[in-house]
Amino acid sequence: MVTRIEKIIARRQDIANHKDILGLEKAIKNNHMSGRIESTSLVQKSDVFVGRDQEREATFYGGKFYFRTFELKNVLRHDAKTRHLSYALCSNDSISKIVEVCDSLKHARTLLKINLGTYHGFSKGIIDPCHLLEQMKCLRVLSFKSLSREEDLLHDSIGELIHLRYLDLSNTFVVALPESLCDLYNLQTLKLSNCKNLKKLPSNMQNLVNLRHLDIEDTELEEMPKGMGKLKELQTLTCYIVGNHEENGAGDLGELVNLGGSFRIEKIENVVNSNEAWKARMVDKKYISSLCLKWSAGEDSEMVDSQMEKDVLAKLEPHKDLKELTITGYRGTMFPDWVGKSWYHKMTVLELSGCGNCWVLPSLGQLPSLESLLISNLDMVKRIGGEFYKDDGTDHHQETPFRSLKTLDISRMPCWEEWESFECDDDDAPFPQLKVLMIKKCPKLRGDLPTFLPSLKALWIFGCKQLGCYLPRAPIIRKLRIFGKQEARMRDIALSTLEQVSVNGEQQVEYVFNAMTHTQPTSLTWLEISNCSSAISFPGDSLPPSLQHLSIKNCMNVKFPMQHQQHHSLQSLEIDNSCNSLTSFALLAFPNLKYLTIQRRENLTSLEVSQSFPQLSISGCSKLENIRLPVSLSQLIINKCPLLEERIQKKYPYIWPTISHIPYIYVNGKRIRNNSTS
Structure with a gap:
């Protein structure tokens, strides 16, 4: 407040x-x-x-x-x-x-x-x-x-x-x-x-009887002083760190019924029993809009009484109008019933993280207003099934699961193997409003993914090397990023709507190039491809006309399109250990280029740039010896290009006149100064 x-x-x-x-x-x-x-x-x-x-x-x-x-x-x-x-x-x-x-x-x-x-x-x-x-x-x-x-x-x-x-x-x-x-x-x-x-x-904080707002966010406080419950006028308390004594335990929160806004309870592992948790009277604190319940890491999970942990969390149940909830470090094997109940009709944000002993997710699909869901580091979860969508997976009179969810982020789930499909017609499919889906570092996940996501605009899959299922059907998708060794298949991805594509690996890169052959990507502005050894080339030996950023990494056999017509849209170009057939590079076809990066191009011998742009970076090009650059270039960075470095250091004819007016020239991290700019 x-x-x-x-x-x-x-x-x-x-x-x-x-x-x-x-x-x-x-x-x-x-x-x-x-x-x-x-x-x-x-x-x-x-x-x-x-x-x-x-x-x-x-x-x-x-x-x-x-x-x-x-x-x-x-x-x-x-x-x-x-x-x-x-x-x-x-x-x-x-x-x-x-x-x-x-x-x-x-x-x-x-x-x-x-x-x-x-x-x-x-x-x-x-x-x-x-x-x-x-x-x-x-x-x-x-x-x-x-x-x-x-x-x-x-x-x-x-x-x-x-x-x-x-x-x-x-x-x-x-x-x-x-x-x-x-x-x-x-x-x-x-x-x-x-x-x-x-x-x-200070130990006598309880004397500040008129204190209404106490902000201790991002401090290193180890515990609260005794008697904080006497500060009954408190309306804002960013954090309460549970101590080891009754005088500064969780029960001391009971009298602070006026707390509002964002509130966090830390070191809940110091709560000795569920009765102490009940004394905190969290269910009565109706002005709190955002609540974080946090356990500290450290104690061996084998020493934890899972039932007691569940009882403590059960007694910390918040009021029904809560809007945001975070539970992190919880040490029980199952969540109490209140987590995910539909009576939390105003909850829009939910985060479950670091709950390493939990082996099953709570039923979250019936939270009517939930818009953002983050699940991470639940080490024991192997399967996400029907209970994730509905209380028992059988009541067909319940609402569409996750009907308001817009962002779903699932990450660092080392044992997660299966995401069970929710059987239904497209009209009743879960996640009807989902716009962003991120799945990161789930190395054992094989499938399935949701089959139909009508509102999806961004899909990001990273570090899921065993994922081999088809990607969801997403008719209006705008951004697609797939990194790692996973072989997720993109059969139904609509290339015509995509604006940004970043893909990694043989299968993904080949699919994108094949799709561009059959469908003109009229909206594509950002393309990154990497780690593909196949001999492929851009359709028609030209770039998509709307493309503004192009990055090619570790694709040695990809043929770079040397366009005869000018490509006015491209502004940023990066070629890293790619396009081996390219021995000379003239950028006349890209008059509006602003940033150029060339790295690890063993066969490149010459580079010619006629147009002006802010920055050029060249590294790892051992055979590059000739460059012609516009004098209006703002910054030139050169690393590990021995032939070119020698010629620049000696101010070699046909090289130095074209770069002598560049204000900032760096060779292997050291600035080269000259009379024109010093």
Whole structure:
């Protein structure tokens, strides 16, 4: 849940970032606020935002009470009544002015992001952030976000800022927080995200009774402090790490009924029994939209009580309006009944990963709104059968399985051998809305795949070397990528609709070339072929007219089309250890080429390029000795081409004049400088 303070901060930052685009001009608001200044860290909605582009400065006035600058040379112009201050330093600023301005801001309510880098010497002690705090005891909002300082930012004096509502230490090197932080009874927001060195929170966090938002994402916290359940006002808690004691166990979550947004529970292996899991009262936390349940790896699976693991997960059942669910590292052999039940009518995203003991998938096909499903590292699953689609595979009155699913990603399933077909007519086939199907690193999978996917637009198969079945019928497919040694057959793939094709191996490459012979691929813009030793050539000795990117790797007997007519669409060309019959290469047929890469071409002796493009990379061409390039080429990279390297180093005639004006020439990683460009 985003607080009002955070919304205002985001709005100010956005305007500051776009001041040049907005063309802000310097101005002063003539009418000033009068009367008593309210004790608040929020700027009034009537703020006027003005700035001056010439000095890269933006000064924002809310009456006279809000001041912001991008440079410090004019920082002392601020009004004595300023209550809200924020600025970012440039490398040429005078850091000593920080102390000057803060000494005269004893009544300031807001001190936002001081963006100091190590080049200012801040980490060497030129300025102590604690000195700033001693001068500004009325602060409500304080941000040291992304402050480059390796030692601790705060000491016990932080506890004297009794009015503080908002504290942001995100992206800092903070190692520990002082215990006095727990004296800030008015603190509502504490942001510690991406504090990679932070391993422990203060022991008396339970005293922050007004805390509403605690962000500890991407920290190294080992466990939660005791008594977190007393923070009953908490609305945002990104993560709860279960400890080994009753005072910081899962049961401490029971009173935090106002938690909302995204929430993760880690180290669930520390939950000793299902009763403790039940005390967490996850089913009552109706404001949580995204939930992650995570077990840590480490314990031998043979030592795990599978039934107890299942009971614990059963008692962590979330509320019925959950939208996203992730279960990772679960150590039971089967999932409890609630996982996949159709009463989760709003669930759109589900991830099951690292559940190494599970031997059967839960029934997920009847989740009515599920759009994205990720299954990975379920090491014991050998078969996906009818129970995956419906509760028992026999109730014909149930809805079409996976009727809303759009993305299905199954990866790293080392024992998975069979994907059982779901017998039905095309009109009732599962996955009617599936657009993306990815199957990766499933080395034992043989078949079958779904037979008909009417909405499929992208199919990616990688590392499934035993897969030999036919690919699904997909009438509107746009992207096809098949990598590895698998021999999946593409009988019904519609080449006429494909826009991007990446295939690997004899069978796949031959199919694509044969298909292009019979069907003109009018939409194909991206083609990558690799690892084919067959002697084949492009149909009609020409490229598809719509092709923009072509990559040929380890296809030594593929004949490159030397077109007589110009091919205007091709922009990127890569030839790697391929097209052995090609001994000279003239690119006159490709006037709009932008990127050219030629690697491991043993027989290539000459290369001629007439048109201008940004980058040319040549490597592993041992016989290449002559090149003619346009002087407008931006970058030339040459590696392991001994004949060509020697001629370039010696500025050989007929070579050097054509490349001497190229700004960046690299030979074996070293830049060649010349008088024209140095």
